[in-house]
Amino acid sequence: MRALRGFDWTAFAAMLVLIAVGTVSVWSAGNARAEAFFHGMWMRNLLTAGIGLVLYFVLAFTDYRKWAPLLSVPVYVLSAAFLAAVLVIGSEQFGGRRWLWFFQPSEIAKLAVILLLSALFGRGGRPGFSGFVLAAVLVGLPVLLILAEPDLGTALTLVPAVLVMLLCAGVWRRGLLSLIAVGGVLALAVLGAVHEAEKPGTSPERRARIMRYVPLRDHQVRRVRTFLFPEDDR
Numbered sequence: 001m002r003a004l005r006g007f008d009w010t011a012f013a014a015m016l017v018l019i020a021v022g023t024v025s026v027w028s029a030g031n032a033r034a035e036a037f038f039h040g041m042w043m044r045n046l047l048t049a050g051i052g053l054v055l056y057f058v059l060a061f062t063d064y065r066k067w068a069p070l071l072s073v074p075v076y077v078l079s080a081a082f083l084a085a086v087l088v089i090g091s092e093q094f095g096g097r098r099w100l101w102f103f104q105p106s107e108i109a110k111l112a113v114i115l116l117l118s119a120l121f122g123r124g125g126r127p128g129f130s131g132f133v134l135a136a137v138l139v140g141l142p143v144l145l146i147l148a149e150p151d152l153g154t155a156l157t158l159v160p161a162v163l164v165m166l167l168c169a170g171v172w173r174r175g176l177l178s179l180i181a182v183g184g185v186l187a188l189a190v191l192g193a194v195h196e197a198e199k200p201g202t203s204p205e206r207r208a209r210i211m212r213y214v215p216l217r218d219h220q221v222r223r224v225r226t227f228l229f230p231e232d233d234r
Contacts, residue, residue, distance in 0.1 A: 007060060015056070019049045072112075072119040076138070079105060079112035083145035096149050106154045109142040113158060114165070121169035132172040135162065152220060190214060191224065198225045 027042035082105035090097040090105075098104050116138060121131065139162050146155040167176055196202070197210040198221075216224065226233045 012056075019046075023049070068115055069119040069122075072115040075108075076112040076116045079109040080141060080145065083109055083142055087145070087148055090149075096151060098149050098151055104154075106142075106146045106149070106151060109146065110154075110158060110161070113139055113142060114161060117162065117165050117169075121165065121171060127170045127172070129172050129175065131169075132166065132175060135166055135171065150217075190216070191228070194221060194224045195228050198229065 023042050023045050026045045030038035030041045033039075082100055086097055086100040086105050089100070091099045093099060098106065117135060120134070120138075139158060143155045143158060146158075163176060163180060167173060193210050193214050194216070197207040197214070211221070214221070
């Protein structure tokens with residue numbers, strides 16, 4: 001009962017809402033496709049969520065602070081090995097090598113990076129620029145391997161998580177805030193360029209001139225275009 005009183009019911013409720021919204025979104029998107037392969041993906045989403053909920057409750061009632069620092073380095077090394085292996089023997093789906101047997105090593109890499117940075121900076125060590133350089137090297141290795149799959153979306157999910165962790169740990173805060181500002185400006189510039197290139201009435205010649213300076217692949221441009229002009233891809 002004492003453990004239940006300390007349980008974070010707000011975070012649990014938020015997670016259930018996210019699972020529900022995600023499952024409905026997958027169901028809607030899958031059934032909008034003609035291919036039968038996509039129609040049952042919402043059930044896979046629910047199955048994965050169920051496994052995640054079991055792990056969530058196990059970890060919620062476990063004092064992970066005792067064993068997480070001990071496992072951080074082995075898990076990080078193992079995840080890096082998996083990421084390297086997927087580039088060699090991973091199965092190719094939809095133009096990328098992201099799966100190793102039945103799982104995506106990039107998902108393990110997310111947890112591995114969080115564990116390792118928590119162990120390194122959780123006690124306030126290396127607060128200055130040297131701490132940022134160390135974090136950049138440790139995060140850069142899995143990010144580069146994930147980008148090689150290629151999987152830009154998963155690689156980008158590591159960026160906000162790492163930035164928040166470093167800011168909370170007080171690692172080179174002024175420099176990090178400057179990098180966040182620069183990154184925000186660059187992201188807006190890319191969105192603006194894609195909008196200008198893809199908007200109705202833009203000539204092929206003008207589009208080609210603009211996209212020459214946009215560091216995105218064709219499928220990534222299509223995703224951004226769908227975000228900017230959702231009515232074009234219902």
